[in-house]
Amino acid sequence: MSRSGLTSAxxxxxxxxxxxxxAGVIVIxxxxxxxxxxxxxxxxxxxxxxxxxxxxxxxxxxxxxxVFRGKLGTPEGIEGGELSSNSNWxxxxxxxxxxxxxxxxxELLGFILSAGVLFAGIAWALGAKNKLRMxxxxxxxxxxxxxxxxxxxxxxxxLGFDFLTGVEPTDAEW
Numbered sequence: 001m002s003r004s005g006l007t008s009a010x011x012x013x014x015x016x017x018x019x020x021x022x023a024g025v026i027v028i029x030x031x032x033x034x035x036x037x038x039x040x041x042x043x044x045x046x047x048x049x050x051x052x053x054x055x056x057x058x059x060x061x062x063x064x065x066x067v068f069r070g071k072l073g074t075p076e077g078i079e080g081g082e083l084s085s086n087s088n089w090x091x092x093x094x095x096x097x098x099x100x101x102x103x104x105x106x107e108l109l110g111f112i113l114s115a116g117v118l119f120a121g122i123a124w125a126l127g128a129k130n131k132l133r134m135x136x137x138x139x140x141x142x143x144x145x146x147x148x149x150x151x152x153x154x155x156x157x158x159l160g161f162d163f164l165t166g167v168e169p170t171d172a173e174w
Contacts, residue, residue, distance in 0.1 A: 007072075009072055010067050010072055013067045013072060013073060017063045017064050018060075018064065020056060020059075020060035020063075021056075021057055021060040021061055021064065023056060024053050024054070024055075024056030024057030024058070024060060025053075025057055026053075027052060027053030028050065028053035028054065028057065030049075031046055031050050031053055034046050034049070037154065043152065043153065044153075045153050045154070045155055048153060091124075091125040091126070091127075092125070094121050094124055094125045095121060095122055095125040097121065098117060098118045098120070098121025098122055098125070099118060099121075101114065101118065101121070102114045102115060102117065102118040105117075106158055106160075107160070108160060108161075108163070109160045109161070110157075110158050110159045110160020110161060111142065111146050111157040111158050111159070112139070112142050112143050112146050112160075113142075113160060114142075114160075115141075115145065115146075116138045116139035116141075116142040116143075118138075118142075119137075119138035119139075119141055119142060120134055120135050120139075123137075123138060
């Protein structure tokens, strides 16, 4: 125990959860500055951002109170200073490659295909066993996200394949 009555583990948890609380406050403050969308029939993007900000701030505040009450998290896995002898560099390369593919091709190929490749690559890197199921779930999830964002939140994600129609996307479409 230190002079303040908190162990170093408790101090570490307080620092981490304090930064989470600060991130939640920043999300709430930035969301309040977003312009209003004129359409009142749809849930605006502000609602989702407010929910995320308030949940992040609220849950981190709850965790801060838990730390002060003495309820600390239980460390699991590798203790600090222990090194793993077998790093999986191929999995890391696949994850980075999938992320780069998404960044480079999201506007050209669209969100559904690019995010599907990203999700499948990350799942493979994390050790998914059944490759066909992994790919099907990845593309189904990217399609569900696309529909949720474009139809539910009215946030336009790139559809892709604009080079086939010869139409250049304008700022109005985004």
